[in-house]
Amino acid sequence: MAKNAEISDKLMTLEAAVKKFIKNGSQISLGGFTIVRNPMALTYEIIRQGIKDLHIVCHSHGQALDVLIGAGCVKRLEIAYGGSGRYAPTCIRFKKAIQQGQIEFEDYSNYQMSLRFLAGALNIPFIPTKSGLGSDLLNYEGFSKEVRKERKVASKKFDMIQNPFTEEKDDVVLLPALNPDVTILHVQYVGEDGTIRIKGLTFADIEQAKSADYVIVTCEEIVPRSFIRLDPDQNSLPPFFVDAIVKVPYGAHPTGCYGFYDYDPKHLNMYRVIAEDDEKFKKYLDEWVYDIKTHEDYLNKVGAEMLIKLKANPILGYAVGLDRR
């Protein structure tokens, strides 16, 4: 049997994957968390293809979200947190876009967003929680009545009910399920059989993948079937949830990927400064996105010296002693 025959229909280029599954106005869920395992190579390709009016749904997101907003790809956002840890406690382009009224946004919490993806994965219409009682998350609706009528937007932000299983007063919050058009993930391993293995924390990636109509996965390595099936307890998603697979080593840079490479402090620091200035940010996009022809070009631009510095200790999972100031 030819190598990768089992996934030959799913293996494709970044360009083909974006062309096939992501359209203007698509609802996209972003995998990863703040500065780890952001699907950056896919993000850059979305920007290069000039996709507009995206509706992004995520919990806590940083770099990929911020670049997408800055590049003008995002119309609408449902989010819990826009930040890149200590490198940008609030993401810069996200902050500007909201302050300048450039995007429609709706605030939830991390747990609430995770539950909404879980509900979507379970194919139930809503999910109860006690999180947020008394908070302004339950006082302000971010989306207007007009937006509420649009595709894949819930008719209201949330609802409240009395717990139907007790006579005592017990308020419960109901949250609408999410079923994004596409979830995009960057992971460590895909087996030749299409099985997905995420190392380190999975965040809400698994719920996000299962809730979506389509899933695009970029990965560091494609590994033999025999390897991925030797220790299936380690695996995260079965093959049938995934529609497109692209091998992109360092595909999460400048965010980190456990066991492979750390986040790039130098790049993230540079980005925070540049993102404050519209002209400089435009140049950044030219330099790091539009003028990049291949992923190899991108890696050459990062440079061998930096890639070696970022290389993770395979036992500890991160780059020990990396200068992270």
Add this chain to the structure above:
Amino acid sequence: MSLNYSDNEMMAISAGRFIKDGDIVFAGTGVSMLAATAAKRIYAPKAVVFFETGGIDPSLDEIPMAVSDLRVMSGTCLNSGLIEAFSIVGHRKLHTIAFLGAAQIDKYGNLNTTSIGNYFRPKTRFSGSGGACDVASFASGVITFMQHEKRRFVEKLDYLTSVGWYKGGDSRRKLGLVRGGALAVVTNLGVMGFDEKTKEMYLDQYYPGVSIKTIQENTGFDIDVSRAKEAIPPTEEELMILRNEVDPQRLICKA
């Protein structure tokens, strides 16, 4: 001998002193990570530090710069995900203490990490809730780190992201939040507690060299100072552990 120490160091140690063996400590970014790590290394070796991203009890040989940092996945007892992490925060069998930060706080310990000004077109937008609203809803207690400024200690929040004692008294319980609430606020000037009955903020400790008057002047509402005492400064041993073991690269200690 008087020791030199930074605001962040004093804050981390003041907060760390609240942690007891057996506590499950939820850490955020920045000083809160310093405090959580210091607590485990200095005061409560049997406390467990965990992160909302799902990393439980990491070895923390280097200080994480984000709650998703690869360092919160290394040397853990278990790596999981967000839903699992929140099942720990609110677990009925566990005593969970959460460290949070905020842009604004009111006298009942309610927090704003969302925006200043009009919500829809804010003057300043911040990151948003993240997991803060969730842990404020579910944890056994919340310790908040703040820069002590009048514009941050306000009569009324611009946006209530995370509920503390809500409107005081038993109003938090009446909302349906069965446990938890604001335990303390640790600032660059001192440590505030909350009155057992009214749930209003009071001055518990002022740092050496800080006057009660300075704290009152930097608080945007009337604060009870009748119970205030001077805080115990960090000991040489506490500072040594903090600098050499918790944050050897001085990523957060320095500020």
